[in-house]
Amino acid sequence: MTAGARVGATWGLTGVTVRAGGRTVLDDVTLAVPPGEVTAVVGGDGAGKSTLARLLVGRVLPDSGTVAAPGRARTGYLPATSGVWADLSVAEHVDLVASAARLDPATTRTRAAALLGAAGLADVPDRLGRALSGGMRQKLGFCLALLPAPDLVVLDEPSTGVDPVSRVDLWRMMSAAAADGVAVLLTTTYLDEAERAATVLVLDAGAEVYRGDPAGAAGVVRGAVAVLDAAPADGTPVWRRGRTFHALVRRAAGAAPADLEDAVIALALEHGGAATRARPRPPCRPPVADDVPAVVARHVVTTLGDVRAVDEVDLDVHPGEVVGLLGANGAGKTTLIRTLLGLLTPTSGTVTVLGGTPDRGVRRQIGYVPQGLGLAADLTVAENLAFVAAVYGLPGAPEPPPDLAGLRDRLVGDLGLGLQRRLAFAAALAHRPGLLVLDEPTSGVDPLARAALWDTVHEQAEAGAAVLVTTHYMQEAEQCDRLLLLSRGRAVGGGTLDAVLAGATSVEVRAAGWQAAFAALGAAGLPVTVAGRVVRVAGVEAGAVEGALAAAGVAGEVRVVPARLEEVLVLAES
Amino acid sequence: MRAMILKEFRELRRDRRTVAMLVVLPLLLLTIFGFAANFTVDTLTAVAVGPGAADATAQVAAAPAGSVALDVRAVRPDADRAAAVADLAADRYDLALVTTASGPPEILVDGTNLFAAQAADVLVARLGDAVTSETLFNPDLTTAWVMVPALIGLILTFIGTIITSIGLVKERAAGTLEQLAVMPLRPVDVIVGKIAPYFLLAAADMVLVTVLGMLLFDVPFRGSVALLVVAGAVFLLVVLGIGVLISTVSQNAGQAIQAAILVLLPQILLSGFIFPLDAMAPGVRWIGYVLPLTWFVKISQGVMLRDAGLDSLWLPLTILCGMAVLVFGAAVLRFRASITPHRSRAARAAGVSR
Known part of the structure; x- marks a missing residue:
């Protein structure tokens, strides 16, 4: 990234309304996307985030209002699907984008080398899109969006489904682009991510809930x-x-x-x-009398191929307890869950679930909500519940939760993700399970819907169910009573969220011009990211940061602050 | 188990494509094999030429009637054998009755309509020594000679419809079509760039099959190469257009394959290269007439086997051109609409009423 800060207009939307299918997708939304800053749009599924992103790249036209965007040739775009071709190699992607944007070969080479280097993709030019992990795909998509040196880059949910390590890389790349003078807009469902932007727009069902500095929302x-x-x-x-x-x-x-x-x-x-959004009252299970752990795993090793995907892990989950499994992609979370559910046989070690080895009989007492939810999209709400009731041999189909009661006969595929998750919860709880296993239970939903889902989880725990969830988001982790931190199959930490975060520190730099501090620390090879207008470096001594700033002649206030959860996860990986 | 069965039925009921497959496919196959699958030709069309044309016609008609009826469509005393050969090359008749000033009448049979030629052999045998006979274009009635030109069309159809639609649908399912739409590419760049490779691959396959057919099965190539190339290109536009249209109504490769099967099956069975069109019930024959492969097979067999020229193949070629304009045009418009920014329906309606 060699280009200096471009003097550019502020892009964005003014009073934009978009209607589709008889529904208002965006309602009189205004948002400025200034150059040199990261602007975040946050909201759940159906909030209108993607429509807003597609307005800026010219894929959707407003019904009223105006859109200021630099035009196709000057806009970079990372669609929610990452826009990476499964059968093209990294180098071929670069060729495609370079020739579509008519870049000359020399510029292409320098820019591609810089961008792919920052993304950690420089060494794998021949790797095919399909062989990249979710995080690497998103990073490649981001490199491609930035390759033609755009004035505006629009990122639609760049971090959804991306592990914390890649997420930090993505933030570093976004910060670098902003420091370079690019106007960066990203959409996300997670507030801890939006919190790091200079400006945030919170959308709920297409309408603005808050717009401005993330720190000003409370006011x-x-x-x-x-x-x-x-x-x-x-x-x-x-x-x-x-x-x-x-x-x-x-x-x-x-x-x-x-x-x-x-x-x-x-x-x-x-x-x-x-x-x-009336809160659901799912059936409650009578509290368990004795304190027999619902899950006891001892020295569990599960080998997939020749990889020890789970390596010597111990785990207890007691009734009434919410335990979170934390870790990056490939840390072994899903393999451990599948082992506990009896879908994989441990190579060594013992697994006891609800007092027995996990077989079909034991699984009848487990409620499981996979990440893909496991609902039949072509069936109605009532039919899905009837299916679950019939499979578990319940006397009658359970009533849908109150907020789904009016939607009994709607096809599940037509419902928003928040409601689908609610239904998946209701289906998993219908047989009053003693153990509830939730794989990233609230990804993709808005804060209010997320709060309602967690209400349900806590109610279950209070009624005596043991709950095991996987996550890599701060907001989910803080809902858990206890965490187990996994890295490459091994347990590397655990305890309460405070215990996991304890001792891990990050260095924060407040400087008049954060771009200069960011550039100086990046040039010194430090793992630097930006939160709002504050520069952060995780896992290094304050002295190293001060030294790098002094060497570059940048003035800034340096202090040591508690690390964020994803910084801890990244440190655990390294 | 009951729960699983019930769930599966409920889901199937809402999957319209699968229901369509379940209903349409049996009906289609029943129609085809009930009305169209008929190898027996019971009527042969003929032309009589030469000075004794009228007499010879009467003589043949007077012979004991067998299972094959002769339908003499034209009697042309002033025409000669060469004219009769030209008529057969143009596929106007199944056989020709040639008379000269002296000697017995000669029956010329078009060997490229296999089943008609076999029926004609029966007729000739019944007439015995009263006539001589010659089978033209495919004297040994080799099946491969008839099949290879038709297969060229079938292979083009396969590539154009299935491979192209899967290639396009993959792009839509992976979300990369969205990426292409916002890149600084014009819609025409995307459309041509996406379709041209399949066009070239299909063209290469066409050359390969033609050459291999000629080398392996000694299939002759008697007519104009240029004419076949032009017809092949036009036909390719039609089938690529069908492929693109299928991709615009499919969300994933599975759906595209389902739709492509529904389009391919009738083409294979009703285009006349397996079952003779003439032997089909009229209603079913008309289905054959709206399928592009029917017309391409007429051209490829005519050019390669009978040295037919534009004077006799202008009709199939014109029909293919018309289909190409309609189908390919509709495909390009639909594909273009999917990669250009769109306004909601409500907004368009409001704009009209204003």
């Missing part, structure tokens, strides 16, 4: 948030964060929201979100 909440140990008996809107209840109360009765997630949930509730 526009009309009410306040009270942190309680038990749910209030009155109808106060409430959501869970781990074992505590957060309630939206009058200004005088609580404090300002502590983070973006609380602020966004509060804002969504104040926008009338509660009325449309």
Whole structure:
């Protein structure tokens, strides 16, 4: 990345409305995407994020309002599907994009070398798209979007399904592009990611909930948030964060929201979100009398081919407990879950689930929600539940949760992802399982829907079910009572979220011009990323950062701060 | 188990393509094999030429009627043997009755319509010494000679329809079509760039099959190479167009293959290269007439085996050109629409009413 900061106009949308299929997808949305900054659009499935991204790249035209974009030749785009061809090699991708954009060979070579080098793809020019991991594919897609040196780059959910290590790489690349003067827009479903952008637009069902500095969201909440140990008996809107209840109360009765997630949930509730999202009351299982662990795994080794995908892992999950499995892609989370479910036989070690070896009989008492949800898209809500009831031999089909009651006869494939997840939960809970296994239970849904899903999980735990979830997101990890950190099949840490984060530090740099600090630290070979307008370096001494800044003649305030979860995961991998 | 069965039926019911396969395929096969699968030709069309044409016609008609009826469509006393050969080359009749000033009448049989030629042999045998006979174009009635020109068309259809539609649908399913749409490429770049490779591959296959057929089976190539090349190119546009159309209505490779089978099967069975068109019931024959392969087979067999020229093949060629314009045009428009920005239907309606 050699080009200096380009002086450019601010791109974006002004008063844009888009309607499709009788529905308003975007409702009078305005967003500025200035050059040299990362702007984030956050919202759940169906919030209108992709439509907004496609407006900027000219794939969708607004029904009203105006779109300011630099045009096709000056815009880079990373679609949600990563836009990488399965049967083309990395080098062939570069050729394709370079010739479509009519780049001269010399420019192509220098830019491709710089971009692919930053993405860690420089050494695999002949690898085919299909042989790349999800994270590498997204990074390649990002390199391709930046190859023609665009003024605006639009990234649609670049980090969905991407492991934390690649996610940090992606953020570093995005930060570098912004430092270079490119206007960067990304969409995401995760607030901890949006929090790192300079400007965030929170969308709910196509309408703006909040727009501005992520740190300013708390200031526009009309009410306040009270942190309680038990749910209030009155109808106060409430959501869970781990074992505590957060309630939206009058200004005088609580404090300002502590983070973006609380602020966004509060804002969504104040926008009338509660009325449309009554919380489900799934059937509750009678509490288990004795404290026999639901899962006991000892020295479990599961070999796939000649890879020890799970290597000497111990795990206990007690009734009433929510345990999170944390780790990058390939850390062994899915293999461990499949071993616990009895779908894979451990090579050595012992697995006891609900008092027995996991076979078909034991699996009848397990509720499992896979990442793909396992619903039949061509069946209605009621038919899906009837199928589950028939398979588990229940006397009657369970009633759908309240917010799905009016949609009994709708095809599941036509529902939004949030509602599909709710239905998958209801289906998994219908037979009152003693053990609940959830694979990335809330990816892709908006904060309010995520809060409602976690309410369900905690209710199950309180009723005596043992819950095991996999995740690599902060917001999911903090909902767990205990975490097990996996890396390359081995358990490398564990305990509460605080225990996992304890001791891990990151160095934060606040400088007048963050771009200069970012460039200086990047040039010094440090693993640097940006959160908002603050530069962060994980896993190094403050002295090294100060030294690199001083060497480059950049002034900045350096301090040591607690590491973020994905930084801890990256450190665990290295 | 009951739950699984019930679930599967419920899902199947909503998968319209599979239901269509389950309903349409049996009906299609029943229709084809019930009405079209008929190797027996019971009527032979003929032309009589030469001074004794009228007499010879009467003589043949007076012979004891067997299972084969002779339908003499034209009696031309002023024409000669060469004219009769030209008529057969143009595929106007199944056989010709040639009379001269002296000697017995001669029956000329077109050997490229295999089943008609076999029926004609029966007729000649019945007439005994009263006539002489010669089988033209394919004297040994070799099946391969008739099949190879038709196979060229079938292979082009296969590549054009199945391979092209899968190639396009893969792009849609992987989401990379979206990427192409926003790259600085014009829609025409994307369309031509996407289709040209298949066009070239199919053309190369066409040359390969033709040459191999000639080397391995001694299939003759008697007519104009240029005419076959032109007809092949036009036909290729039609089948590529069908492939593109299939891709625009399919979300994944499975759906594309389902649709392609429904398009391919009738072409294989009803285009006249397996079952003779003349022996089909009229309704089914008309299905054959709307299929592009029918017309390409007429051209490829005519050019390669009978040295037929544009004067007799203009009709099939014109029909193929018309199909190419319609099908390929519709395909390009639909594909173009999928890669250019679109406005919602509501907005378009509002724009019209304003």
